[in-house]
Amino acid sequence: MKKDFAVIGLGRFGGSICRELSEEGMEVMAIDLDEDKVNEFANIASHAVVGDTTDEAVLKSLGIRNFDHVIVAIGDNIQSSILTTLMLKELGVKFITVKAQNDYHEKVLSKIGADQIVHPERDMGRRIAHNLISNNVLDYLELSDEHSIVEIVANSKLDGNTLIDLDIRAKYGINIVAIKRDKEIFVSPQADEIIQKGDILIVIGADTDIDRFEKRVLEA
Structure with a gap:
């Protein structure tokens, strides 16, 4: 289903979201105070606009409340990020995702009603650290x-071994929700599915249980 997105702030994070959404065929309005950045996205986004999103009149003129999802990706200016989010909530935007700079910023965004808060740098740091610790984690x-x-x-x-043989859910409290094998993917694999060396197992569960599984089975 095609959705309408608005991306506010065209730095590395906002810019990459704008590109990906546009490549997926979504309608995207790119908004930034910097005219050079807006010009950069003029041929990428459906619409690219120079605007101050802390100004309610600007947001209204853009018809911001008609978008399905607005992403606030404002860089270092926490005050602008908070004010923009507050304005979007007051104007009745359906769903708002906001990039948080730190834990304090996240707390304020939660209090004013941001629907989704992301920490791209922190989350990427955790992913990389996790990948470095275990050779088996992709x-x-x-x-x-x-x-x-x-x-x-x-x-x-x-x-x-089959999934029945391993009995991973009972022993470790985690679930294998899919198996990737070469170009095939098996979603909700059958209990008698035989695992092959090199298969990529998509596992979901509590971090402590996943760690236990890694240490006892994969690193044993």
């Missing part, structure tokens, strides 16, 4: 402070 996505989705490469110890 990717790591934090769902909450205590739960994650992890891509794990099956080693020789798992090779030839």
Whole structure:
């Protein structure tokens, strides 16, 4: 389903979101105070506009409340980020995602009603650290402070075992929600599915349980 997005702030984070959404065929309005940045996205986004989003009149003139999702990706100016988010809430925007600079910024954004708050630098740092610690982990996505989705490469110890044999859910409290094998992907794999060495297991669960599984099975 096609959605209308507005991206406010065209730095590295906002710019990359704008590019990806546009490449996926979404309608995207790119907004920034910097005219050079706006010009850079003139041929990428559906619309590129120079505007001060802390000004309610500007937001109204852009018809911001008609967008399905607004991403506030304002860089270092925390005050502008907060004011923009507050204005968007007051204007009745359906869903607002905001980039937070720090924990204090996140607390304020939560209080004023941001629907989704992201810490791109912190989250990427955690993903890289997690990948460096374990040779078997390809990717790591934090769902909450205590739960994650992890891509794990099956080693020789798992090779030839079915999901029933391993009984991972009962033993470790985690779930294998999909298996990637070459160009195939098996979503909600059957209990008698035989794991092959090199398979990529998409695992979801509590961080402590995933760590336990890694240490006992993958690193054993």
